[in-house]
Amino acid sequence: DLVGKVFVATGGVPVPQRHISRQNYRLLELKRWGEFLNIKINQKPKFFPPKDPHTPALFCLASIDMGIKMQFGFKVLEQLWAQENDISNLETLKLIANDLKINFDDLSKLATSDKIKKIYESNTQEAINMNIFGVPTYIYNNEMFWGQDRLELLEHSLKKN
Structure with a gap:
C-alpha cells in the first residue's frame, strides 16, 4: 500500500x-x-x-x-x-x-x-x-537502490560481487 x-x-x-x-x-x-x-x-x-x-x-x-x-x-x-x-x-x-x-x-x-x-x-x-519509500526499489546485499535511474549502480554492485 x-x-x-x-x-x-x-x-x-x-x-x-x-x-x-x-x-x-x-x-x-x-x-x-x-x-x-x-x-x-x-x-x-x-x-x-x-x-x-x-x-x-x-x-x-x-x-x-x-x-x-x-x-x-x-x-x-x-x-x-x-x-x-x-x-x-x-x-x-x-x-x-x-x-x-x-x-x-x-x-x-x-x-x-x-x-x-x-x-x-x-x-x-x-x-x-526496510525503509522503502517509493518504486522501483531494489535491495541487494542489504543495500537499497531506488529509482530506475539507479539501475546502472545496481548492475555495478551485482558485477562487483
Missing part, C-alpha cells in the same frame, strides 16, 4: 500534493524516459492516480501466486501509462487477464482471498520496515 501506508510512514507526498516545480520536473523526466526507452508514456494519464490502487495490486499479487510472474503487472502499468485505461476498473483487469490467457474468474477469486490480502499487508509492512 504505497500511498496509503508507505508514503505516510516514510514522509512521502502523493504527486498531486507535491509542489508545482516538482510536478513539472516529474513530467519532464517522464518525457525523457519515454524517449530514451523508446516507449509510449502519457505524461498525464487520465486515470492517475488510480481511484483504487489496491485492487490492481491485489490482482498483480494473485497473478504472481498463479505463476504468471511479472507480466500482469507490466500490463497493468501499460494500461495506466500508455493506453489511458482505468486500472481500478475490473473490466481493464479482465482485458489484461484475457490478453495473457488467464481465467479471470479464478484470478479475481484469488485476488480477493484472505491469502492475497495477507501477502499485500505483509509486503506493505516489510517495505516500511
Whole structure:
C-alpha cells in the first residue's frame, strides 16, 4: 500500500500534493524516459492516480501466486501509462487477464482471498520496515537502490560481487 501506508510512514507526498516545480520536473523526466526507452508514456494519464490502487495490486499479487510472474503487472502499468485505461476498473483487469490467457474468474477469486490480502499487508509492512519509500526499489546485499535511474549502480554492485 504505497500511498496509503508507505508514503505516510516514510514522509512521502502523493504527486498531486507535491509542489508545482516538482510536478513539472516529474513530467519532464517522464518525457525523457519515454524517449530514451523508446516507449509510449502519457505524461498525464487520465486515470492517475488510480481511484483504487489496491485492487490492481491485489490482482498483480494473485497473478504472481498463479505463476504468471511479472507480466500482469507490466500490463497493468501499460494500461495506466500508455493506453489511458482505468486500472481500478475490473473490466481493464479482465482485458489484461484475457490478453495473457488467464481465467479471470479464478484470478479475481484469488485476488480477493484472505491469502492475497495477507501477502499485500505483509509486503506493505516489510517495505516500511526496510525503509522503502517509493518504486522501483531494489535491495541487494542489504543495500537499497531506488529509482530506475539507479539501475546502472545496481548492475555495478551485482558485477562487483
